[in-house]
Amino acid sequence: MKIVFFLFITFYLVQTKAQQVTQIVKGNVSDEASKQSLQGVTIRLASNLSKTTLSDSSGNFKLTDIPLGRQRFIITAVGYEPLSLNNIIVTAGKEVDLTISLRESLMNLDVVEITANENSGGRKVNNDMLSVSARTFNMDETKRYAGSLGDPARMATNFAGVVSTNDTRNDIIIRGNSPNAMLWQLEGLNIPNPNHFGSLNSMGGSVSMLNSNLIDQSDFMTGAFPAQYGNALSGVFDLKLRNGNSEKHEFVTQMGFNGFEGGAEGPIGNSKGASYLINARYSTLSLFQNLGIEFGTGGATPEYMDLNYKINYRIGKHGNLSLFGIWGRSSMDILASEYDPEGQSYGNEYSNRYPRYQTSISGLSYKYQLNKKTAINFILGYSRTNEQFDRDSVNQENINQTIPDWHWRFKINKFSGVLHLHHKFNAKHSLVAGITEDFTNYTLFNRRMRHGISEMILNNRNGDFGLMQAFTQWKFRMTDHFSMVSGLHYQYLSLSQTNSLEPRIGVKYEGLGSHVFGFAYGLHSQMNNILTYATVTTTAAGNRYTNESLGFIRSHQFILSHNWNIRSNTHLKTELYFQRLFDVPVTKAPSSFSTLNLGAETIPVLRDNLINEGVGRNYGLDITLERLFNKGFYYLLTGSFFSSRYQGSDGIWRNTAFNMKNVFNLLGGKEWKVGKQENIFGLSVKVSRVGGRYLSPVDIASSVIDGEIQYEETRAYSLQQPAYFRADVKVSYRKEFTRATMELALDLQNVTDNKNIFRQEWNAQQLNVINVYQQGFFPVPFVRFTF
Template identity: 75%
Template sequence: MRYIILSFLVICLIMPIKAQQAAVQIVKGKITDEASKQPISGVTIRLAEEETTISSLSDSSGNFKLSKVPLGRRQFIVSSMGYEPTILSDIIVTAGKEVNLNISLRESLTNLETVEITYHQYEGIKTTNNDMLSVSARTFDMDETKRYAGSLGDPARMAANFAGVVSTNDTRNDIIIRGNSPNTMLWQLEGLNIPNPSHFGSLNSMGGSISMLNNNIIDKSDFMTGAFPPQYGNALSGVFDLRLRDGNNEKHEFLGQMGFNGFEAGAEGPIGKLDGASYLINARYSTLSIFQSLGLEFGTGGATPEYTDINYKFTSPVGKQGSISVFGIWGRSSMDILASEYDPEGQAYGNEYSNRYPRYQTNITGLSYTHKLGINTTANFVFGYSRTNERFDRDSVSQNDPSHTIPDWHWRFETNKFSGVFSLHHKFNAKHSLIAGLIEDVTDYSLFNRRIQHGVNEIILNDRHDQFGLTQAYAQWKFRISNALSMVSGLHYQYLNLSNSNSVEPRIGFKYETGGSHIIGLAYGLHSQMDNVLTYATVTPTPSGNTYTNESLGFMRSHHFVLSHDWNISSNTHLKTELYYQRLFDVPVTRNPSSFSTLNLGAETIPILRDSLVNEGVGRNYGLEVTLERSFDKGFYYLVTGSFFSSRYRGSDGIWRNTAFNMGNVLNILGGKEWKVGRKENILGLSLKVSRVGGRYLSPVDVAASAADGEIQYDADNAYSIQQPAYFRTDLKLSYRKEFKRTTMELALDLQNITNNENIFRQEWNARQLRVIEVYQQGFFPVPFIRFTF
């Protein structure tokens, strides 16, 4: 198998081009007003190159089309009377796929008779989809998920390169933002609040091993790290606001791909004779068994992760005023972690005395309808259904007879959520715009979690079948005081019927742009979030039966302040600095004095549950973030991010401690270069990433308690007092893009952890040897990748 794959890659590299190459492609898209979301006609979009006449005007529906655009990375200028011009840079044009762009323009406060473009190149790239964002936000697209070394096409892993974001777990894609738990962030898809979108993503966390989100279907999306505007709720740290692109509504296109994320096939194109209707679907199946046959280890020893997912979107216009889309994600993952196949040198999960059988399935389905109510008003309705089904069984294996097993842990977690979302965008004039909305989520859940201690004592941790509703409403107003100064203010409201809890949350943000070179932002937000459903369903046994002492828990809350400065040093380089302070309060802690706090949960595969919790804990996060970024220009880019922060909490014992996510400092250095080889359309690329993260804090292991329980137990009186060594990793990615007549081939080799640095993963209790062992993360791991679009 090893030689077959290597031979295949070599053949692809030297394959001769027998047909004449097409040197041009079609670039098309739609242009809308950023505030009202209405299409804009008469907008000029042209290729920004000397001695070219390639240009187009948008029609009454905002659509435009440029023919015969040369292949390669291109730049486009978009301008219209009454709107601020913008420049789109680093747009990749290939032979295998037409380019589709969604462009938003901001109305100018000054009526100019002529349009003069004096705009920084970087501005067009970093402009977010949501024009209400003032600080702590950036946009990303599909290309970034593929470009950065070590990202593996995963949006969550890609986000770990941004300032304020930390990831020190090679086997998972948890997102730690400004010292907060991964559980305090929100995933949103096409306006729908969604559950954990990861394979092997347990209900008690918001991360997993591999994302179910397919980067080939993701459109330009927003990522926020704090003090976000009122339309986002039930989150304390950050938001992933994901958008899916529409399929090509004029031409059928196909994709074939193989890499770490799996074998993949994709198709898109028009639907029958419906004018403007399109489909887009991608399916993927795991390839990790192939990597294992090549002798490559990725932290699971002899166990083979298996997963499958499908991403899709169907879109159609409805008359002249509306459009409808159906979108969704389905994923399934499983793995048998057997004691007989345990490898202590190369396996992060499992041990030699237990068999584990995790099974996960997630389904997210949505229907979105957008309707134009007038020339300045757009309404959007989204109806969604999501289901998660998590099953886990663990058997202990006899030391004397490995064929003899005893069940010792068993859980079944199932949720079914029905969602309705309404939003209204209205622009009064160039100065004033409004967004208001209502979100209703109703969740049915069935949770059962049983542990059998030493094969004798049965402990019921969860046993609850019930339903709860979370209602959210918001209104936010943007006031453009002048061309330089704007303000966004509003309120977010939440009501949780499970505990009859309410929360009214004011948000406000200011942005001041000084002559185009400097942008100063200031924002404040009060945010709140309900706890994990497993916490509410934790059992408290009593002589009269099980009770649920956590069901009265209200929202945990935070005040978040951010001061931002963004300096456009040149047309393609900027330096951004942010200071922030976050005060968390009403955090669930134990009623009796202890060091426990839910702020430390969210990065575990096995649920950590406590009963009798009260909203009396506090925490504080503060820090400085720096980003130096050069956009892709003349074949070269770089991104340097640094974060220096403190994350501490206080439990019910009144003692301030480090949180589990208080790494203290993070440094990421990324860079890449492309060279034209052979014919000018063929590209050879190199990208490098170096990461250093301060060590995580751990609690000392209580050896006596661990020996008595059979599971690892910690010294709670000295919680998070021991700091691990710093995490260090270097990734190198080699890539090659070859253009054929109507096909594009992309090859890549992602060399992860090229220094083979031994980073500590976690501490594990060896129940047979009665001692603590350290488990290390993934060593050197090469990941090949091949992709065809046609």
């Protein structure tokens, strides 16, 4: 607390005498389809239409002396549909930079109205090719929602069709699919798991490495996405990073659950439009632990650090070059000597565990406007993940005596090249096409010692492979109310020499007053986890790799959507979906095993001799009632009713590990103005109730023999856990100074202290099963200064 007090006093002393404080709002406007910068676009402040400006020949604009608080801006241009940007937060500590895209009207208009529909820009996605099951989000939502902790994945669990039943990790289940079935994309680059403690066999982790201070408005998809996205079955995070301020140096200091943080942005040299943006963070959980706050890891202290950056440089009038990246490192020592059987802990009293993770992602993007109708984007990328894990058995009579029993080293290097072409034929027809080549080099070694004596090699493979993806998609706007997007996606995996050609189509009708209808179909496919391909089959002649010929997991997806705009700021959305999965890897010998259940555990689950003969099906209904932020109040109510089942090689239909059947979320918040300045007190509440996950009964006899937990495969996923319940409350305060902003918040996680089950473990000393419980009540303080 001394650090916080010192920062506050220092921050306060640099302020001048209170006065009427205003801020600059600037940005860029472009055509939605061609990406061409638009000149002569009118940008107005809705509360004071005299504050008006026009975009220049490069599409840039600037409004000065804008009052603090949530503001609405109206954007109009001859020949384009008007747009309203609502609830743009204007603070003293940072200039506002907006990226705006306009859709050309099919009607020839000589004049435009000054007003625009208040809801026209409320949920406008970045990608104009999206028809259904898509939602945009921004930095404000990742910070404002209770329980989100500035994490896009945790924030997404508020959306219909998205589930998390884990208090300590941010893995998300989309419409009954494994967390591994989704795609993370950053600035158009396909990236690996962007989380601390994010293992190779999962797409989540304990803490996100993505810094919310850098995230721009981004898209999140939950199914039947268009042809430009591939190698995914459930959903896509299409993340965008904002550019730094190219005219003024600005800074941020922050402390919260995600760590101590410092950031800076500003212009580079004398080049117009050149900017840098960088944020560094170091974990604070050790500080919380010293204060006696329990966060679900017992005596173990998670340690992590990360770096996010983006450098943007304008080349001439039509070119733009940007360098961006993420780097993160995390580790934790989970010791038997620090195990607390009465508390919550990852560990136990009979083993020591030492996880180590390191991830780096970097990309170089070049965008060039060939002409008024055509733009290209070329990206070069490199990513590296290094995962290490060691586990030792501890002698209960002599805790200093240990026996190594698990050891793995997973190293992945990926080199990527991406080329996208955007072309607009006219107001009715536009085309996007592209190609992606990912070349991956890997070193995988996984050894287990059974009872400290018998050695088992699970993975032992070095190699490389390529995954090539290509797509083309065409948008046809028949009228201002009716549009269709059709496309083809193709991918080829050199490792198993398999390919897939996937048709996609989406239709949207915006008519009948306040109603919008949509339909989408897509054939989607995904390669298996690299650990599955590299699983060892031990023979007398040596190691064989019987899974390397596996083809893609494939699925047909159908979605019907209806969105009813009840009022300008309130809408009711329902989506009915069906997903048929096929070519799923299962064992040759009859069993209940299916790779559709991988991702339920962070420890690798490996089987050899797999064949693409399994099937699965997911279907359900998602309902969303949402009031967008208006007059200081918002709410989001979602409900999902679904079924997720699969069939192994034994031909029996079973629940998947992710078949919770129903999910209910209630999220709401209110802001009040305090004092003469635009100081804000806020309250946000979230309540979630999720049907229990299915588990397999533990095979006690087999667990005793093996030394690890074993399950009754003939009764796989037949036992349902109790329902998951969690409530979060967040209180916040934002104080405006002359040239800076201070934000204070307290996020009260799991306020009811509900003990949700994390997982089951086998006690090799006592020869019984123990339940490991998740994080209980956990208060998270937050302090942020921008200046």
